[in-house]
Amino acid sequence: MxxxxxxxxxxxxxxxxxxxxxxxxxxxxxxxxxxxxxxxxxxxxxxxxxxxxxxxxxxxxxxxxxxxxxxxxxxxxxxxxxxxxxxxxxxxxxxxxxxxxxxxxxxxxxxxxxxxxxxxxxxxxxxxxxxxxxxxxRYPKLHRIPASVNPVVGSLLVQLAKPEADDTVYDPFCGSGTLLTEVAAIGKGALFLGTDIAQKALGVARLNLEPLGKPYLLAQARAEALPLPAQSVDRVISNMPFGKRVGSHQVNSLLYPRFLGELARVLRPKGRAVLLTEDKRLFQQAVQETRRIRVIKEVQVTSGGLHPTAYVVEYTQKSRRMDRRKKRLGER
Missing domain, CATH: 3.30.2130 (VC0802-like)
Structure with a gap:
């Protein structure tokens, strides 16, 4: 950093x-x-x-x-x-x-x-x-929950995601909404979507997002079955469960592959995801086993005594070419 x-x-x-x-x-x-x-x-x-x-x-x-x-x-x-x-x-x-x-x-x-x-x-x-x-x-005053991402680290994740002003930005493990709030704070994003399995966390996220005056939708949902249409989001930015302060490695071994499959489904072909985790080997293996996506950059940070890595994920070049070919055939 x-x-x-x-x-x-x-x-x-x-x-x-x-x-x-x-x-x-x-x-x-x-x-x-x-x-x-x-x-x-x-x-x-x-x-x-x-x-x-x-x-x-x-x-x-x-x-x-x-x-x-x-x-x-x-x-x-x-x-x-x-x-x-x-x-x-x-x-x-x-x-x-x-x-x-x-x-x-x-x-x-x-x-x-x-x-x-x-x-x-x-x-x-x-x-x-x-x-x-x-x-x-300097940062918006935020309501916090345990394991909320440090705002400075959150800023790094947002910078890596490179959101544009008209993007739909989604956090599938939104917690208190820190990352969505940071995107809005720098004047990027047009629609903010957040899901989490914890209803209490969603209530805190609502408190953080409401004062910003930006369009947002929050819903209770599991990351293994995202309630979104295919190719509907431009940027996915999330602090995933590490399996230490939240969840476990055993749970992650099922969660990560299923979530990444959903990520590949909902991300637009020119979209980008930035995902933070310390369960690194499992994450890398799950990406390799997921069709259509690849890691293009890794940035390790130090936060709260932990050393998680931010992974920048995009479509593979082959998948992008296939999507362009399908679009051209559809236009014909």
Whole structure:
């Protein structure tokens, strides 16, 4: 995901973003612009100002970190916030010194519950996280259920699906509707369909989709028998049961082949599916045994201590040629 975030930063590029580079789990850049310019970057949790390196910060009593915070408050990203910001300091070594220093130097209010700036430590850096750009404030406020997909991971799945504005988008394991909500949030999709075996989950999905004002249909149904006509959806995006937090490998051994057969039936010839699972060997075997579809890309992510893979699935080239031939014969 860091590689994809890096590419998206390069897409924005100069003059707003310069000196773009990556670490193992983040992207660093110099920034000169408005915070709105960064909103298209969906695949990050927090945006932070780098204040100092952690080891040096404690050696000088956070003097350089406080100077960096002051500079940002006067001329940088923090200056883009409206009014004097409230702040909090994470549970880091030297926390008391930082709290005293920020209060004395900047006069900000220490408010751990409603903060605009959070001073934290991540890896080798001391950071000032910008609350307005935190994941919880950039993404729609969602009602959640156990095993709901992380919104940032959900954004990756949507990006891989490449939905268009007029697409019918379907999630056959919709749960709380996180993925459908993300498609709508970026202005894609014309009709949103979701099915799940749990009526309670569908009720939560309805709470998440209703405020968006987009056409949607939710129904209780099993993924082995999708209640849709053949070739009726453009994009299928789903967080499948891994067999760990939800379901079991034994159940998946029956579910996956039957669902993939249904997927091949309902997907339009030029459609695309993006499916997330950690039951990888079973999924790959089930795809190989399913006619008409193939995996064209795999992207592994880390989420909640698990390492699932997002599989991008499309029709085989042979199946597409056969569909075109049938269409031409039908036109004759």
């Amino acid at each position: 860091v590689d994809r975030l890096l590419q998206h930063c390069h897409d924005i590029g100069a003059p707003a973003l310069t000196n773009i580079r990556r670490t193992s789990d983040s992207v660093l850049f110099d920034f000169d612009g408005t915070l709105d310019q960064l909103l298209p970057l969906r695949m990050f949790s927090t945006l932070s100002v780098v204040l100092d390196e952690s080891e040096h910060a404690r050696e000088d009593g956070f003097a350089d970190a406080l100077a960096g915070l002051t500079e940002s408050a006067e001329h940088g990203v923090i200056a883009r916030l409206s009014g004097p910001p409230a702040y909090r300091v994470d549970d880091i070594e030297g926390r008391g010194v930082l709290i005293e220093g920020v209060g004395a130097r900047l006069g900000w209010q220490n408010d751990p519950r409603a903060w605009d700036v959070n001073i934290s430590e991540h890896g080798r850096f001391v950071l000032a996280e910008i609350g307005a750009m935190h994941r919880s404030r």
